[in-house]
Amino acid sequence: MVNCLLSEDTIAQAAAALAAGQLVAFPTETVYGLGADAENPAAVAAIYAAKGRPQDHPVIVHLAPGAMLSHWAAEIPEQAHMLAAAFWPGPLTLILKRAANIPDAVSGGQDTVGLRCPAHPVAIALLNAFKGGQGGIAAPSANKFGHVSPTLAQHVREEFAADNTVAMVLDGGPSRVGIESTIVDLSRLATHGPVLLRPGQISADAIEAVIGQRPQAADAAAPRASGTLESHYAPHTPVAMQDGATLAATLAQLSQTAHKVALIHIAEFAEVFASLRMPADPDGFAYALYAALREMDGRGADVILVEAPPQGADWLGVNDRLRRAAHGSHGIVHGLLNSALP
Structure with missing residues (x-):
């Protein structure tokens, strides 16, 4: 595991590691993510193995500002464009219908995909460097599954130092938001409207102010999403x-x-x-x-x-x-x- 100073060479090295199918931990404004090439099923599988994550629990794909949403999503409703314009880069994840060319490894076998553009400058630099800014980095939180999410690079090192599964840890300082992104499902607008799957810093009120619809509470048929299991974010001590x-x-x-x-x-x-x-x-x-x-x-x-x-x-x-x-x-x-x- 390499701990990094954040020069352009370091960012390029991290982008190359992702392109080679390796795992790279990087900071976002919410928490640190454990990243892999979202279009490489073997690399995404390595995230699941490193975390001990259930295969049907989807991960979020992180995109650079200006990345083509149409490459990732089969359907992009107007509400998605409005929310992205209002809150990206930022702590909001949109659930959309997954494009046919995107492997289902990132969605836990569902026909949807979670997309967000993070606001942290290190994350943006990495995403801009990876595949010319058009690649996606699949990245759940950089910790063992169900454990407390990391908000410092040292937290990531403590989680994964023993098993050498993470090629690089990019240290961007403390995550300024500290809890994971708000997740809004826009994949069933015709039948359910917008649905809030996970609350975060961006509130239902803020979402309603942009799209004119208040997101409803999650229902039994809602897509599975990151961090929504009943027991999660837990330390070892009760x-x-x-x-x-x-x-x-x-x-x-x-x-x-x-x-x-x-x-x-x-x-x-x-x-x-x-x-x-x-x-x-x-x-x-x-x-x-x-x-x-x-x-x-x-x-x-x-x-x-x-x-x-x-x-x-x-x-x-x-x-x-x-x-x-x-x-x-x-x-x-x-x-x-x-x-x-x-």
């Missing part, structure tokens, strides 16, 4: 999310036990084994979230307790990620308290 009053009571009870608590919070609470106070605004919280989960995961606690953020529309993406991170830890607090009983 996570529980509670409102402030419940959390204060839980901390008081756990303080009477030998259990170690790592706390991620906004308000003031009693001192615990390890804690990290978060920004009180949704963008600041999102920016710090994954790094906070990784830091608390490394502290050797028995549980990570998270003070539930506000429930407003601006917090939807943050709450979505926290809910998925805590999904596999149902009952952990009850279990810890019961195990402490004489």
Whole structure:
């Protein structure tokens, strides 16, 4: 694994590695992605193998500004052009009908494809260099499947250093958004209208303001999309999310036990084994979230307790990620308290 300084030669080397079928991790404004040539099924398969990702869980194809959407999508409704003009480069993924020439490896066998143009300058430089700016880089988050997404190059190194599956890691500093892109399905407009598959920094209100239609909640027949499994974005340490009053009571009870608590919070609470106070605004919280989960995961606690953020529309993406991170830890607090009983 090569850790890189970001010269033009380094970008050219990374583009050449992608063209040769290798994996390259690169920064985006949301999180770091684990990239491969989207038109090379063997290279895309290497992403799935490196991550331990289920074969039917699609990946997002990243495109350069000005790339030809018609090469990737069989149908491009006007709403797609409007949203791309408003939010690309940026943290919005559009689900469209996949063009016949695009291998189904990127779509998990579906007839749709997820496309976005990232805003990070390193990502844009790489995409412009790859296949003359007309190639696509398939890139889920650069971590083992289901684990906390990386927002620093060091997070990627920690995930993949042991197995030598990643040829290069391009270090572009911290991801400024910190949670994955908003995903909107535009592949079934005639029957379902626009559908919000994954919330992110770009809100339903912002989408409605551009296309005049409010995206609906995901339905049972919606296309599968990245990061939408119930349990996802999870550290190894169990996570529980509670409102402030419940959390204060839980901390008081756990303080009477030998259990170690790592706390991620906004308000003031009693001192615990390890804690990290978060920004009180949704963008600041999102920016710090994954790094906070990784830091608390490394502290050797028995549980990570998270003070539930506000429930407003601006917090939807943050709450979505926290809910998925805590999904596999149902009952952990009850279990810890019961195990402490004489």
